[in-house]
Amino acid sequence: xxxxxxxxxxxxxxxxxxxxxxxxxxxxxxxxxxxxxxxxxxxxxxxxxxxxxxxxxxxxxxxxxxxxxxxxxxxxxxxxxxxxxxxxxxxxxxxxxxxxxxxxxxxxxxxxxxxxxxxxxxxxxxxxxxxxxxxxxxxxxxxxxxxxxxx
Amino acid sequence: xxxxxxxxxxxxxxxxxxxxxxxxxxxxxxxxxxxxxxxxxxxxxxxxxxxxxxxxxxxxxxxxxxxxxxxxxxxxxxxx
Numbered sequence: 001x002x003x004x005x006x007x008x009x010x011x012x013x014x015x016x017x018x019x020x021x022x023x024x025x026x027x028x029x030x031x032x033x034x035x036x037x038x039x040x041x042x043x044x045x046x047x048x049x050x051x052x053x054x055x056x057x058x059x060x061x062x063x064x065x066x067x068x069x070x071x072x073x074x075x076x077x078x079x080x081x082x083x084x085x086x087x088x089x090x091x092x093x094x095x096x097x098x099x100x101x102x103x104x105x106x107x108x109x110x111x112x113x114x115x116x117x118x119x120x121x122x123x124x125x126x127x128x129x130x131x132x133x134x135x136x137x138x139x140x141x142x143x144x145x146x147x148x149x150x151x
Numbered sequence: 152x153x154x155x156x157x158x159x160x161x162x163x164x165x166x167x168x169x170x171x172x173x174x175x176x177x178x179x180x181x182x183x184x185x186x187x188x189x190x191x192x193x194x195x196x197x198x199x200x201x202x203x204x205x206x207x208x209x210x211x212x213x214x215x216x217x218x219x220x221x222x223x224x225x226x227x228x229x230x231x
Contacts, residue, residue: 120230121160136227
């Protein structure tokens with residue numbers, strides 16, 4: 001298990017490497033990226049800040065919970081702080097598991113819990129020069145999973 | 152007793168600072184800290200019941216504080 005709050009670009013290949021073992025038939029990599037538009041406004045970049053010591057602690061707790069739920073210790077996550085441009089990666093979650101189902105579930109668990117519990121905030125910078133703290137995270141229901149079942 | 156209050160993001164902007172030292176009566180709770188901070192200039196923009204962490208762990212409103220505790224007022228989180 002590995003989790004970190006970092007201030008440098010996330011090396012996603014290195015993160016994936018942390019969870020890759022010959023016993024694992026699946027590896028899932030989730031990346032959160034800075035989007036060019038939010039609520040209809042053109043975004044030029046996002047500034048991330050955190051209550052860093054608590055964020056590190058909370059992130060480690062979430063990874064441990066996911067490991068326990070999914071039955072794998074091959075979980076690695078990094079969240080980046082600082083000024084990020086559109087298209088840059090703000091968060092990466094990698095999970096390795098013998099089977100894909102648990103790998104997907106664990107990755108989903110980590111990113112959803114992170115968005116609800118880890119004390120990180122973002123301030124969007126807009127094309128018109130203004131900037132605003134983003135109020136909160138919207139939940140993202142898993143309609144595909146509900147509709148599609150296990151294929 | 153003295154506790155350290157930490158403010159972040161929009162809450163720090165509202166109050167105009169990120170750290171406050173508060174002198175409190177023995178037996179004071181998280182709720183007392185929230186009320187003290189909301190009396191400061193600008194802090195009326197803080198919600199009456201923000202999320203709070205004590206010593207880096209989420210805490211309830213009635214949590215009793217000890218001298219030296221670090222009390223963080225946590226705006227709605229927005230990581231990811």
